[in-house]
Amino acid sequence: MEIKVKEIQNDQTEYIEIGCHKRDSKVEEIIRFVKLHQGSIEATREEKQYQIPLSEIYYIEAVDDKTFIYLGKNCYESRKRLYEFEELLSDRSFARISKSVVVNLMKISSIKPALNGRFLCQLKNNENVIISRKYVFEIKERLRG
Numbered sequence: 001m002e003i004k005v006k007e008i009q010n011d012q013t014e015y016i017e018i019g020c021h022k023r024d025s026k027v028e029e030i031i032r033f034v035k036l037h038q039g040s041i042e043a044t045r046e047e048k049q050y051q052i053p054l055s056e057i058y059y060i061e062a063v064d065d066k067t068f069i070y071l072g073k074n075c076y077e078s079r080k081r082l083y084e085f086e087e088l089l090s091d092r093s094f095a096r097i098s099k100s101v102v103v104n105l106m107k108i109s110s111i112k113p114a115l116n117g118r119f120l121c122q123l124k125n126n127e128n129v130i131i132s133r134k135y136v137f138e139i140k141e142r143l144r145g
Contacts, residue, residue: 016034018030018031032091032092032093033093033106035091035092035093037053037054037055038054039053039054040052040053040054041054041057041069041078041080041085041088042078043069043076043077043078044076044077044078044079045074045075045076045077050076052069052071052076054089054092054104055106056071056072057069057070057071057094057104057107058070058071058072058103058104058107058123058124058125058127059101059102059103059104059107059123059129060078060082060085060094060101060102060103061082061100061101061102062081062082062100062101063100067079067080067081067082067085070127072125073125082096082100082101082102085102086102089102093105093106095135095138095139095142096135097121097129097130097131097132097135097139098129098130098131098132098134098135099132101129101130103121103123103129105139105142105143107123107124107125108121108122108123108124108143109122109123109124110122111131111139111140111143114130116133117133117136118130118131118132118133118136119131119136119139121139
């Protein structure tokens with residue numbers, strides 16, 4: 001595969017063009033990767049507002065009617081509900097892995113079986129989250145590409 005980069009004027013809109021014979025899983029993975037590096041979400045930490053780049057998010061968790069966004073070392077709070085994040089990020093590299101967690105698939109380092117049909121998902125920051133039985137098949141499929 002050949003990669004071409006063309007510099008354009010500052011007044012022009014940046015774009016990415018993919019030339020392919022077939023829109024397959026590899027092309028879809030490239031698209032998800034590019035989308036992941038676009039955009040951010042608003043979150044709060046210590047009463048200050050922040051714009052969090054999507055590519056820095058490891059996972060999003062709902063606990064007691066609050067939604068938390070976990071980065072490598074920091075945690076932020078959001079007013080959005082977990083299902084809103086799931087819908088917003090579904091075409092990027094995010095997926096629900098349990099009733100209370102949406103994970104960034106690009107931040108997964110390994111998955112291994114745990115008890116009762118669940119799986120233990122280790123993230124690149126060495127944190128672990130559980131994939132519940134209901135979501136195991138879908139996550140495996142998405143990771144295979």
